[in-house]
Amino acid sequence: MNASSALLAFASLALAGSVAVRAEVFQPLPAPASVSDSAVTQGMPRLLSDFGFFEDPSAQLPTAGVSPYRLNTPLYSDGAEKLRFVYVPGGQKVGASGEGLLEFPVGSALIKTFAFEENGKRRLVETRVLLHRADGWLALPYLWNEEQTEATLAVAGARVQATTPAGEMISYRVPNKNQCKECHGLDGDVVPIGPKARNLSADWLEATLGQVPDGADTLPVWENRASASVDEAARAYLDVNCAHCHRPGATASNSGLDLRWEQDDPHAIGIMKRPVAAGRGAGKHLYDIVPGKPDESILLHRMLSDDPGVAMPELGKSTVDDEGTEIVREWIKGMAP
Amino acid sequence: MIRTAISAILLASAAPVLAETHTIEPGEGAQERLQEALILAAPGDEIVLAAGRYALTDGLSLDVEGVTIRGAGMDGTVLDFTSQQGAGEGLLVTSDNVTLRDFALENPKGDGVKSKGADNIVYHRVRVTWTRGPHPENGAYGIYPVESTGVLVDGVKVTGASDAGIYVGQSNGITVRNSIAEANVAGIEIENSRNALVEHNVATRNTGGILVFDLPNLPVMGGGNVVVANNLVVANDTPNFAPPGNIVAGVLRGTGVMVMANESVLIENNILSGNPTAPIMVIAYPQPFEDENYDPVPRNVVVGSNQIAQGGYDPQIDGAEALLAAFGGELPPLMWDGLGEAGVTLKVASGISGWTLNLTEQGKGMAGATPAPLQAPPPSERFPTEDIGAPAELEARLGG
Numbered sequence: 001m002n003a004s005s006a007l008l009a010f011a012s013l014a015l016a017g018s019v020a021v022r023a024e025v026f027q028p029l030p031a032p033a034s035v036s037d038s039a040v041t042q043g044m045p046r047l048l049s050d051f052g053f054f055e056d057p058s059a060q061l062p063t064a065g066v067s068p069y070r071l072n073t074p075l076y077s078d079g080a081e082k083l084r085f086v087y088v089p090g091g092q093k094v095g096a097s098g099e100g101l102l103e104f105p106v107g108s109a110l111i112k113t114f115a116f117e118e119n120g121k122r123r124l125v126e127t128r129v130l131l132h133r134a135d136g137w138l139a140l141p142y143l144w145n146e147e148q149t150e151a152t153l154a155v156a157g158a159r160v161q162a163t164t165p166a167g168e169m170i171s172y173r174v175p176n177k178n179q180c181k182e183c184h185g186l187d188g189d190v191v192p193i194g195p196k197a198r199n200l201s202a203d204w205l206e207a208t209l210g211q212v213p214d215g216a217d218t219l220p221v222w223e224n225r226a227s228a229s230v231d232e233a234a235r236a237y238l239d240v241n242c243a244h245c246h247r248p249g250a251t252a253s254n255s256g257l258d259l260r261w262e263q264d265d266p267h268a269i270g271i272m273k274r275p276v277a278a279g280r281g282a283g284k285h286l287y288d289i290v291p292g293k294p295d296e297s298i299l300l301h302r303m304l305s306d307d308p309g310v311a312m313p314e315l316g317k318s319t320v321d322d323e324g325t326e327i328v329r330e331w332i333k334g335m336a337p
Numbered sequence: 338m339i340r341t342a343i344s345a346i347l348l349a350s351a352a353p354v355l356a357e358t359h360t361i362e363p364g365e366g367a368q369e370r371l372q373e374a375l376i377l378a379a380p381g382d383e384i385v386l387a388a389g390r391y392a393l394t395d396g397l398s399l400d401v402e403g404v405t406i407r408g409a410g411m412d413g414t415v416l417d418f419t420s421q422q423g424a425g426e427g428l429l430v431t432s433d434n435v436t437l438r439d440f441a442l443e444n445p446k447g448d449g450v451k452s453k454g455a456d457n458i459v460y461h462r463v464r465v466t467w468t469r470g471p472h473p474e475n476g477a478y479g480i481y482p483v484e485s486t487g488v489l490v491d492g493v494k495v496t497g498a499s500d501a502g503i504y505v506g507q508s509n510g511i512t513v514r515n516s517i518a519e520a521n522v523a524g525i526e527i528e529n530s531r532n533a534l535v536e537h538n539v540a541t542r543n544t545g546g547i548l549v550f551d552l553p554n555l556p557v558m559g560g561g562n563v564v565v566a567n568n569l570v571v572a573n574d575t576p577n578f579a580p581p582g583n584i585v586a587g588v589l590r591g592t593g594v595m596v597m598a599n600e601s602v603l604i605e606n607n608i609l610s611g612n613p614t615a616p617i618m619v620i621a622y623p624q625p626f627e628d629e630n631y632d633p634v635p636r637n638v639v640v641g642s643n644q645i646a647q648g649g650y651d652p653q654i655d656g657a658e659a660l661l662a663a664f665g666g667e668l669p670p671l672m673w674d675g676l677g678e679a680g681v682t683l684k685v686a687s688g689i690s691g692w693t694l695n696l697t698e699q700g701k702g703m704a705g706a707t708p709a710p711l712q713a714p715p716p717s718e719r720f721p722t723e724d725i726g727a728p729a730e731l732e733a734r735l736g737g
Contacts, residue, residue: 156373159394159422173423177376178398181431188454248556254453254483254507256555267554267627274624275582276555279447279477279500282582298582309446309476314425 035063035087040109040131048127048142048151053087053111058124058148060113065090067208071199072219073236076321077114078172079165081122085111086195086208094208099198099215099262101191108132110192116162116172125160126174127151130184130192137190139180170318179315187249198261199240219261225327234331235261237324238269241313257288270299271335278302281310291335300328356381363389375399375406386440388413394422396445398429405734408440411464411494418445426451426481427465430458436734437463444468449479449495457487459734467497471520471578478504479521482511484557489727491515491735499578500585501526502543505533507557512727514538522579523548523588524570529555533563534726544577545588546570546612551598552584553622553631561600561636564725565607570594572611587623589614589653596638598622598631603720605641609648615672616648617691619683623674625700633699634677639716640685645670660708668692671711679713687715 039051048057055061062068066087074082087109088094095103104110110130115122124144131138142151143158157176163169175182184190197205197216205212219236220228228236239261245252246259255276258268267273270288275281275298283301290296302312303325311318359374359382361367371391374384380403388409393416399406408414418427427445430437430452441464442449449465452458465479479495482488483506494517495502502521505511511533517540518524524540526548527533533549540546547570551560570593579586588595591614596602598621609616617640622633649668654660660668671691673683676699685691691711694703 155376156369157395158369171422173395176372176398178372178400178429178431181400182398182429185431251453253556273554274584276552276584277477277481277483277500277504277506278580278582280474280580281447281477282580284580285582287582307446308421308423309425314447315423318423 035065035089035109037089037107040087040089041107041133044138044140044153044155046153048129051109051129053085053109053129057150060124066111069195069200069204069208071194071240072201072217073199073222073225073233073240075194075240076317076324078162078168078170078317078319080114080116080125080162080172083113083115084194087111096197096205096209096211096213096216098213099218100196102195102197102200102209104132104192104195106132106134110195112194117165118163123162124148124151125162125172126154126158128175128180130190137184137192139184139190140177141174141180143174164319166319166322168319173315173318175315182251182315183244183313185251186247193244194240199236222323230327230330230334234327237327241321241324245313270297279309281305281312283310289332289335290337292333292337294329294332297332300325300332303328356383358383358385360385360387362387363391367391368393368395372397375401375404378404380404383407386414386416390415390417392417392420393427394420396421396423396426396429396447398431399435400431402432403434404432405436405438406440407436407438410439411441411462414440416440416442418442421446426476429453430455433457435459436461438734439463441466445476447476448481449476449498451478451481451483452485452488453482454484455482456485457728457731458482458485458489459731460488460490460493461735462492464494465498465502466495467499470497471499471522471575472497473499473578473580475499477501477583479518480504481506483507486510487728487731488512489731489735493517494519496520498522499580500583501548504528505530507555508533510727512536517541518543518546520575522575522577523585524573526550526585527560527563528552529557529560531560531562532725534722535563535565536567539569539571540573541569541571542575543573544575544579544590545585545592545595546573546609547594548585548588548592549594549596549599549602550584551600551622551631553626553628553633558628558631559600560598561602562725563599563602564605564720564722565594566603566605568594568607570607570609570612570616574611574613589618591615591651591653592618593648594618596620596635598633599635599638600632601637601639601720602635603639603641603722604643605639605720606643608644609670610646612648613651614649614653615668616645616670617643617689618672620672620674621676621696621699623700623702635682636677637681638683639720640671640683640689641716641720642686643689645689655703663708664692669710673711673713675706679711683713684716685711685713 089107092105113127143154158174162172202217225233243259386408426448438461467475477500498521501523502518524543593612593616669690675693675695694706
């Protein structure tokens with residue numbers, strides 16, 4: 001809503017023909033007025049502005065054709081504010097089959113900006129883009145400058161000092177290009193993770209797809225999880241935070257642990273399952289999940305750790321998620337032994 | 338630097354591929370420079386790590402096919418992860434036909450080098466060391482290829498792993514040789530894998546020297562066709578320091594070569610000395626399990642001629658004193674749990690004596706054990722070894 005009214009204001013300025021006025025009032029815009037389809041489909045653009053995803057990059061005001069969206073249950077990223085956008089080239093349609101991942105046409109892009117608050121102001125840290133090319137998806141990380149005017153390709157990633165909303169000072173890890181694939185890899189390809197129909201609102205799907213697929217909008221909205229069952233909230237959290245690796249064909253497939261929402265084999269989701277290659281990550285515990293005993297469950301033990309080599313997820317966070325661990329604790333506690 | 342490398346890639350994609358060499362020096366920004374080189378490498382390129390110590394804060398990763406990472410020797414080029422802040426391993430490889438050689442990793446927070454789904458990989462003269470020695474908070478695996486076809490590990494050295502020094506899991510076509518595994522919980526472990534050759538290694542001061550395991554409920558099961566030959570398995574007497582949840586936490590201090598489950602394993606021409614619980618141990622998977630596709634009892638384990646001394650003199654087994662007294666001060670060198678059937682489960686060359694726990698039920702622990710001398714027939718036919726080991730073409734990458 002904010003975005004569209006700002007866009008309107010911008011458009012009326014342009015209509016008034018006050019180009020000179022605009023030049024005085026606004027800084028020259030680094031971005032082109034529309035998305036560059038060639039940047040999305042080829043090469044490794046050095047600057048985020050080369051894509052033209054944003055009318056006003058520092059305000060994260062998207063270009064026409066780039067739509068914001070949110071996920072019902074999001075991935076925990078040290079409490080970073082995350083601004084998500086999707087771009088689909090003109091005239092193309094997004095497909096869907098059931099509750100799973102939406103089918104974006106070649107030329108589409110998913111854009112996610114990570115921000116922390118600093119001195120009462122939003123500070124953009126990085127923007128990750130997933131580009132759907134003819135030969136598959138490409139993941140690239142862009143690191144924002146101090147001035148907050150531009151983000152530059154950082155294939156090797158970076159570390160940035162940040163303060164989480166909980167007040168913790170952290171060394172925030174901007175992932176490198178390969179680390180993008182550690183989470184986004186499935187059967188050797190890079191794929192999106194977030195935009196699954198089951199984790200998107202029916203309203204947004206209706207507006208974007210013109211339809212609401214079966215099984216859509218079933219994961220609880222995280223901040224309203226109190227009105228969902230503990231089982232649903234915990235399974236949604238594990239699906240979103242863990243299952244991109246802990247599933248067949250992905251980075252942690254060799255663990256045999258499968259935390260996808262749709263997995264209903266108790267052993268596969270960790271109940272009385274022994275670890276395989278957990279190493280010291282297992283702590284003193286014997287099973288991934290011991291029903292009724294969260295404090296004897298490796299799954300929760302690793303979520304509660306901030307020690308690299310023990311902590312789960314391995315990438316994308318460096319602090320413990322109090323809300324997520326609380327719901328998983330409740331879930332394990334409520335299981336009948 | 339980024340620009341040059343990017344244009345190199347663009348050129349490479351337009352013209353016939355010419356392998357390039359990218360040299361990295363230690364010092365300021367080594368983390369970014371090295372990771373950038375690993376990302377921007379073109380297939381076939383070589384990343385040369387100049388001699389020196391590289392202070393690294395994050396795990397490294399390689400996802401480009403056919404790349405060689407070459408250091409200036411396992412004592413000359415050291416990737417130092419003592420200050421590592423993130424990632425589950427020091428180096429992660431996810432592409433095929435990669436060669437890793439002549440460098441070391443020290444003190445990674447998790448595993449040392451993990452290669453997953455990375456077919457035809459060569460590890461040559463790579464060292465992984467946890468410098469404080471055995472400690473439960475050391476990383477789990479030193480050299481860790483998993484879910485791969487074609488694995489050649491030659492001349493590596495791993496010390497201090499809290500699980501297995503050299504661990505090959507869920508893979509096929511494997512050779513581990515000429516390597517040293519010292520002061521790990523398990524020296525060398527072949528798990529849920531087929532066609533593995535483990536030869537000419539030294540396994541010493543581990544809790545257990547060489548383990549061949551098959552576990553239930555994994556994407557890849559049915560381990561077997563494994564040859565353990567011509568290894569020096571001596572003085573494996575380090576108390577088990579694995580975190581309790583791991584399968585190797587159950588390995589008894591003083592185990593030489595151990596086979597658990599599996600089908601067709603040959604143990605031959607090894608020198609086994611100073612393994613105080615059992616120079617050779619053959620057992621079924623000991624835990625209860627639910628997996629109808631899994632056979633917990635070993636089949637066709639062949640113990641050929643081995644040179645065995647000083648074994649079974651201080652077994653880490655309940656009732657050890659009575660056992661030692663019953664067997665005249667030292668247990669026979671081959672220990673079997675008795676599950677399965679002598680001659681089907683186990684064949685033993687003449688001259689190697691053994692004992693059995695005579696267990697009658699899998700997954701029920703040691704209760705009901707009635708120890709007795711082992712009677713098992715000798716192998717009646719040659720153990721076929723033709724298709725065992727890494728593909729021959731990987732040998733070519735060992736030169737230089």
